[in-house]
Amino acid sequence: MNWPFLKTDLQRSRKRKPNLVWILPCLPGAIAAVVVASLFHIGVWRPLEQIAYIALFRLRGPIAWDDRVVVIAIDEPSLKALGRFPWSRQQYVRLIETLTPAQPSAIVMDLLFPESTPDDGALAEAMAEQGQVILAQSWDDTGAPLRPNVLLRQSAIATGHVLKREDADGIARKVQSHTQGVPALGVVAAQVHSLVQEPVQFPTAETPLWVNWPGPVDQIQRYSFIETIQGRVPLENFQNKIVLVGATAATLDSLTTPYNRNPPANGVYLQATIINNLLRNNFLNKQSDRWLSLILLIGGPGLSYVLVKTLDRYRQSNPSPFKASLALYFILPQLVWGVLSLICFHWGYWPLVASPIALFTLTGGAAIVADQFKTNALLAKSEERYALAVSGSNEGLWDWDLDAQKIYLAPRWKSLLGFAENEIEDVPEAWLDRVHPEDRDRLLNDICNHRLGITPHLENEHRLLHKDGSYRWMLCRGLAVRDAHQRAYRMAGSQTDITERKWAEEQLRYQAYHDTLTNLPNRAFFIDRLCQALKRVQQNPDAVFAVLFLDLDRFKLINDGLGHTVGDQLLVAIAQRLQSCLRPGDIVARLGGDEFTILLQQMHDISDATRVSERIQEAIALPFYLGTHEVFTTSSIGIVLSTIGYQKPEDLLRDADTAMYRAKARGKSCSQIFDKSMHAHVMAQLQLENDLRQAINDRAFQVYYQPIVALKNGQISGFEALVRWPHAERGMISPAEFIPLAEETGLIIALGWWVLHESCRQLSSWKKRLPHTRDLMMSVNLSGVQFVQPNLIERVERILQETELSGSNLKLEITESVVMINGDSAVSLLDQLKALEIKLAIDDFGTGYSSFGRLHRLPIHTLKIDRSFVSRMDDPQSTEGWGIVKTIVSLAHYLGLDIVAEGVENQEQLSQLKAMGCEYGQGYFFSRPVDAIAAEALLTQTPHWIDPSLSSAS
Numbered sequence: 001m002n003w004p005f006l007k008t009d010l011q012r013s014r015k016r017k018p019n020l021v022w023i024l025p026c027l028p029g030a031i032a033a034v035v036v037a038s039l040f041h042i043g044v045w046r047p048l049e050q051i052a053y054i055a056l057f058r059l060r061g062p063i064a065w066d067d068r069v070v071v072i073a074i075d076e077p078s079l080k081a082l083g084r085f086p087w088s089r090q091q092y093v094r095l096i097e098t099l100t101p102a103q104p105s106a107i108v109m110d111l112l113f114p115e116s117t118p119d120d121g122a123l124a125e126a127m128a129e130q131g132q133v134i135l136a137q138s139w140d141d142t143g144a145p146l147r148p149n150v151l152l153r154q155s156a157i158a159t160g161h162v163l164k165r166e167d168a169d170g171i172a173r174k175v176q177s178h179t180q181g182v183p184a185l186g187v188v189a190a191q192v193h194s195l196v197q198e199p200v201q202f203p204t205a206e207t208p209l210w211v212n213w214p215g216p217v218d219q220i221q222r223y224s225f226i227e228t229i230q231g232r233v234p235l236e237n238f239q240n241k242i243v244l245v246g247a248t249a250a251t252l253d254s255l256t257t258p259y260n261r262n263p264p265a266n267g268v269y270l271q272a273t274i275i276n277n278l279l280r281n282n283f284l285n286k287q288s289d290r291w292l293s294l295i296l297l298i299g300g301p302g303l304s305y306v307l308v309k310t311l312d313r314y315r316q317s318n319p320s321p322f323k324a325s326l327a328l329y330f331i332l333p334q335l336v337w338g339v340l341s342l343i344c345f346h347w348g349y350w351p352l353v354a355s356p357i358a359l360f361t362l363t364g365g366a367a368i369v370a371d372q373f374k375t376n377a378l379l380a381k382s383e384e385r386y387a388l389a390v391s392g393s394n395e396g397l398w399d400w401d402l403d404a405q406k407i408y409l410a411p412r413w414k415s416l417l418g419f420a421e422n423e424i425e426d427v428p429e430a431w432l433d434r435v436h437p438e439d440r441d442r443l444l445n446d447i448c449n450h451r452l453g454i455t456p457h458l459e460n461e462h463r464l465l466h467k468d469g470s471y472r473w474m475l476c477r478g479l480a481v482r483d484a485h486q487r488a489y490r491m492a493g494s495q496t497d498i499t500e501r502k503w504a505e506e507q508l509r510y511q512a513y514h515d516t517l518t519n520l521p522n523r524a525f526f527i528d529r530l531c532q533a534l535k536r537v538q539q540n541p542d543a544v545f546a547v548l549f550l551d552l553d554r555f556k557l558i559n560d561g562l563g564h565t566v567g568d569q570l571l572v573a574i575a576q577r578l579q580s581c582l583r584p585g586d587i588v589a590r591l592g593g594d595e596f597t598i599l600l601q602q603m604h605d606i607s608d609a610t611r612v613s614e615r616i617q618e619a620i621a622l623p624f625y626l627g628t629h630e631v632f633t634t635s636s637i638g639i640v641l642s643t644i645g646y647q648k649p650e651d652l653l654r655d656a657d658t659a660m661y662r663a664k665a666r667g668k669s670c671s672q673i674f675d676k677s678m679h680a681h682v683m684a685q686l687q688l689e690n691d692l693r694q695a696i697n698d699r700a701f702q703v704y705y706q707p708i709v710a711l712k713n714g715q716i717s718g719f720e721a722l723v724r725w726p727h728a729e730r731g732m733i734s735p736a737e738f739i740p741l742a743e744e745t746g747l748i749i750a751l752g753w754w755v756l757h758e759s760c761r762q763l764s765s766w767k768k769r770l771p772h773t774r775d776l777m778m779s780v781n782l783s784g785v786q787f788v789q790p791n792l793i794e795r796v797e798r799i800l801q802e803t804e805l806s807g808s809n810l811k812l813e814i815t816e817s818v819v820m821i822n823g824d825s826a827v828s829l830l831d832q833l834k835a836l837e838i839k840l841a842i843d844d845f846g847t848g849y850s851s852f853g854r855l856h857r858l859p860i861h862t863l864k865i866d867r868s869f870v871s872r873m874d875d876p877q878s879t880e881g882w883g884i885v886k887t888i889v890s891l892a893h894y895l896g897l898d899i900v901a902e903g904v905e906n907q908e909q910l911s912q913l914k915a916m917g918c919e920y921g922q923g924y925f926f927s928r929p930v931d932a933i934a935a936e937a938l939l940t941q942t943p944h945w946i947d948p949s950l951s952s953a954s
Helices: 001-016 024-041 046-059 074-082 089-102 120-130 150-155 183-194 225-229 267-280 289-314 321-347 354-367 372-376 382-389 411-415 428-432 437-451 497-510 521-541 555-562 564-581 606-621 649-665 676-698 735-745 748-769 792-803 816-835 878-894 907-917 932-940 948-953
Strands: 068-073 106-109 133-139 158-161 173-176 208-210 221-224 242-247 396-401 408-411 457-467 472-482 488-497 542-553 585-590 595-603 622-625 629-631 635-643 671-673 702-710 716-727 731-733 777-781 811-814 839-845 862-865 898-902 919-924
Touching: 001 457, 024 068, 024 289, 024 354, 046 321, 046 354, 068 074, 068 225, 089 120, 089 225, 089 242, 089 811, 106 183, 120 150, 120 428, 133 150, 158 183, 158 208, 158 408, 158 411, 183 242, 183 606, 183 878, 221 225, 221 716, 221 919, 242 267, 242 488, 321 354, 354 595, 372 428, 382 907, 396 411, 396 816, 408 428, 437 457, 437 472, 437 488, 437 748, 488 816, 497 585, 521 542, 521 585, 521 595, 521 649, 542 564, 555 629, 564 585, 564 595, 564 622, 564 629, 606 635, 606 671, 635 649, 649 671, 676 716, 676 735, 676 898, 702 748, 702 932, 716 932, 731 735, 735 748, 735 948, 748 777, 777 839, 792 816, 811 816, 878 898, 878 907
Parallel strands: 068 221, 068 242, 106 133, 106 242, 133 158, 635 671, 716 777, 777 811, 811 839, 839 862, 862 898, 898 919
Antiparallel strands: 173 208, 396 408, 396 488, 457 472, 472 488, 542 595, 542 635, 585 595, 622 629, 702 716, 702 919, 716 731
8 A cells, every 4th residue: 555645645634624633543443443343242352351351350360269158069970889879769768867967057959850759758757857958940842840849849948049050161150049930049059058157148130140160069068869868068067057958960060160161060059159249259250342432432542543553654764673563562452451350350240351352453454454455465365265175174185167067076085985096087077976875966956956046155064985894984175166157166174084083973762762771672762662562552442551660679689789790780680681571562661770661562361471471480589690699580470461451551651650650569579460459559649638628618617716825924916727638538638638639639729718708607606796906817728829819909808798897807827939920910918918008928937938138028917837847946956946037027027017825835935935025925834626616605705824923914
């Protein structure tokens, strides 16, 4: 470029338009700013920002993990000791029972328990007894929730989500504090810790949590699962600490962190980091895009102005100093910004790094682009070929002149097929004639589509004939060069040998449907064959098949006693014997562990299945010689026939599994044919549901009343209405048995309205006959199903009108989980109920997952402390119950709420509650729930719990 003329033109321009003197030198930087901003918004800089993120952590260095967080690792030694994962619930029972004496502030299970198992009851009991267990939940790919099963969820103190969003480099940089109303697992853990230990500052539900990784995960307090349950870890290591339980074995879970990439860390450390950040209040503060706008606005034009002025000064007289100075201006801004970014990061601010540096780089490039223009023009022709080569691959390159029908095949292209450079001519036929006949038409069709512009590029997988006579799989990629009329006149690309990849894909397909240990079909394969068998039965009802569900007896004893290697050898030997016992066409599969299933096709009657079963029993009963060990085992087999009329393969497996467990119950080493009598328990539940419906229609329930007592004077301030079911045949049925069924079937709605109406009617009757009861309060439980009914407000208002009861005499109790799940809509409904002068209470407080940020905004009047906390107040072995109750009382008073303590059973508990300032109590110490007549007697007599001297004094 002719710089003197340009300089003259600029001087003339300055004379004509003096206001533009400072704008022109800024123009390259402004253009660079626009380019950087555009690329930023389409995500081009995101990978570089991710690399800078990792670099900032590495340069900052690790900081100490908070010693209030402990990880119990499900590691390789634990897997080796306890067997394949997932484990039986009993292992977690052992862990909870081991940790309970240590009094951790919370036990956080970073594990999913969506399925139900026979050991759920034991685990739920251990969780309920411990009282501080938090469970994890997530969502599958369809968005369906993966919650702990109902029994475990009810026994946990709270649940939290473990959903993590990993960036392209595998690092989770941000976690939503709440997803679909569910707080993150680490947030819940810190909340529970805050209840029993020091207070913690929590972010709002909408605030994203930018993870501040403290350091390598090997620096956190971590103990092996197996060592913990075996008592090899001192319990004081867990006292008053948040204990995280999760998988750290590489075979179970992996997660990349800035400090742990190879090998990676695990998801449990993400939750540990969230808790660490909450306890220390040191989440990263990510700078918004407004900072980038400010940098672009000032940095680009400003740097451009300096560079252009430097260019004007040094270009003519002294080029060498100009180059040195330009290099200084080119590098110095990047170094300064890098240092400033590191300082900001040290203080908890995550600045943008790559985008500003890119701005400085592009600005410098824009300032010297004129100087490089001629050089770029000279290299344009060679760059065209280079660009075409890069757009394909660096493997076997080819370049096809479509007009001349000549093709250039690189030496590497020929060597992929075993040929020397001079052994293949440079003509298209040398390529196309070697394509496998089954792939040739597809390749030619793809080439034609790309030449016509139907596809943006050529990509085809085909087989080519090798010099040794074999066929090799090749991946061909190419791109056409077009003229002004979009006619393709040239095409170039690359060829890659993908034979090994194809072989690996075939292996993956095989492994997807086969067990890697025994090479038998797996569950997916077996389910597919069951579906086919069911379709055949539907088309031909005379076609009969059977499913055998086999489980080895005492396999765990063999596996634990002789080791997993011998256990695996036994499973392989079992698989071989099972195959030898079957007829052609029958299928045996391994579902997992020591469970096998067999599909017997073309059955005539049940005797065919029993004969095969007996043959299997005899074969398995023979000794197995595994190395130096002689092993004996037996099997229990459940048999189910297709004649029952199944529609789904899962139902077949379910009933076969049921029959197998019945065989084990009979003493093992035998077979059991499934029959419908095994559904007795299910049928009993159905009968109970029918009786419940009839009882609701007949109004066969009774409302019992338990007094709520003012602790300051012992007077009855109200009653809680509790429903009872006197069954005609079974006697009084516990609410714990029929209330869950009513909620599951929706019958709780009709039952709940009846209880509300009856209790309001009874209180109205007492007020008319007993003048001193005018301020009496009736507390009625409102179920979660009732709470979301669209006519809730209208129905409650109508009941008050029909029973002539003032809303000020009614208190509705709802659980904290109902309020938290329904969010803002719950607050609106509570406001409408409050407008009717109805009092509102949170029932069983402390057993759910309240958001303390939202609790103070709820229009409630009362917190009811769950009886599980009150019952532990006088436990001499633990102060946990007393501390929790004291915390809840203090919280309620801080929020201006009164407290009702449930489950008061002795004088000691009563005295402690009064000392804490608790306003009301309820429990067997005062009275059991009684019918209306007995409740009225309590109102007309001096209660037995009142000291006569205090009564007379008052």
